[in-house]
Amino acid sequence: MTRISVLLSQLAIQPWRNRRRRVLLSTAAVLCAGLTGQPVQADETCQSPYMAKITGEEEFVYVWTLGLEGVGDGQDKVVTVDVRKDSPTFGKAIDTDSVGGRGEAHHGGLTDDRRFFWVAGLSDSRIHIFDVATNPANPKLVKTIDDFVEKSGGVVGAHGAYALPGRMLIPGLSNKNHDGRTGLVEYTNDGQYITTHWMPTAENTQGAAVEKVADGYGYDARVLPRKNVMLTSSFTGFSNYMRPLGEVMKDEEAMKHFGQTMVLWDFHARTPKKVFNVPGAPLEIRWAWGPYNNYAFTSTALTSKLWLVYEDTDGEWKAEAVADVGDPAKLPVPVDISLSADDRTLFIDSFMDGMTRVFDVSDPHRPKQIYERKVGGQVNMVSQSWDGKRLYYTSSLLSNWDKTGADGAQFLKAYSWDGKELAPRFEIDFLREGLGRPHMMSFGSSKLYAS
């Protein structure tokens, strides 16, 4: 085991009289941590590595849901879905917590201790913090941050919420001018502003090496701690994401204002090191989990490509397109992706055709599609359990981009995956239930807070 050898090599340099005792203690610790029984883990594989993990199957799925006028109370809300197999309310929405208005509910995330679920709005830039620890079946709104734009120095469109030790990292999508230049904002776990890191631009590269252009746009942010690297991706600004998709697609000028970069950062120093040329709006980033697997995947919404960002044999980080997602000429618009915990299977949703495609990415440079299924008229987010056996899909992308009519169904659909095909478990019609447009999901469990 590498870590024991690392420990021992570190211990070998110590001249202390109590060295032997240290070896015994530390080795015991690692052995205990590494070789004890392994209960099944069930957790989103796309979550921050800093987060606590659920032991056993997830019990609840928290769905950050965009309010829709005329549907229920019309407000953005967190919907709690019961996914306990033996529960009488299995597959049902058992709790809803509205936030008092509509702010383009989009993404969020749990704190590192999983006690708080942060959810954000792209139009109002508000961040709502829910306590999911006191009663995981019944989250409670405990705080709303409504001065994000002011505190951050002008970041608009609070997007994700990514757990760091004792802190949350909030990537933005825009700024007060409503274009795509933006930054990353840090908060304490209890909602106190810490600092802002602006994305590198052509005018201020902040010392980063630029492959082609530094557009300053943002979207996702993900950390690989053991390599001290963070990757960010890029989408578009407020003026595009709040506008009807049909209009944007027909506007030649607007189409020029989509992200075409990914940035590799020195995470510890929070300084950008390299700006990759990744055209077509690279969105979700998923780092591989394996200790030798120094790479991440992303998909580009406008060019329908799967990209690999990897550390090459020369120690340099590089980005390359490794596969098409569907037929790029038909604009399937890949959106969310989910990488299995063993780094071998990648699920890719595409919004326009409502498909989920499964790729064998055992060789990350040569992905092979092994399965596809139409989930609905539109599909966006996918979350998978740590054991890879259960997947959850939601339908909404953006209020002005979602489809209407027959293809405009709003749902959460749950499937089982046996390595070959998806089999339906349950689904919830979010319009019929008066809930709204379901978007981002996180898992919960009462066992996290056993006392």
Place this chain on the structure above:
Amino acid sequence: MPSRTVPRLILATVLCGASLAASAHDLHEREPNAGQPIGPSTGYAFALPDPGSYRLPAIRPAAGGSVLDERGRGHDLADLLQGRITVLAFMYTRCGDLCPTATLQLSLLQDLVAKDQRLAQRMHLVSMSFDPDHDTPEVLAEYAATWRSSEPGAPEWLFLTAPDRSALAPVLAAYGQAVSAKPDPGAAGGPLYHIFRAFLIDASGQIRNIYSLDFLDPELVLTDTKTLILNQEQDQHAASPAP
């Protein structure tokens, strides 16, 4: 960027006692995927930034609270944090996985700082137990003797506990350190769930960094400590009136 790299001791920030088998950075060796490039720095290594080449913004004031030292003497934690840079780690001695590993890292940090007498006088280490029922001052004294350097030039390393749970609760709350009992007190890894966190606190009592075990690397924490000192000197120089 210097070329030296830091050997990484990676453990996932998971709850003590939960299996680490499926954690972010698995303790089990897994062969790399077929066809995947194996770079020169696979495993756990990265280049250290130069001290002072980056900034560590103030996160929040470090809280105080009623604590006991190894001799059973009472203190306000805030008083112990003033005047020196502190590396504060929460732990408990019955922990069987994350805490001893973290304590090992702290002991290596103590060894490193011992080589720099000026720095050793400007910083210290504090291990704070969140298990006062078991971790009495006497227990901590024995535990400390196991880990603490006896070198005269080593920085001070305090081992603290709380008088009781009621005194401990506000301290844990202030540092966001959630602790709960496992259903099985005999569970592997120890009887308590917790996420490991350590804090870098400047001499004026502001938290400047929070470490998971991923980043509790002695050389990295040393670099951060030097960065605090260099940033302070740079700020003082910038604020000095022109002659």
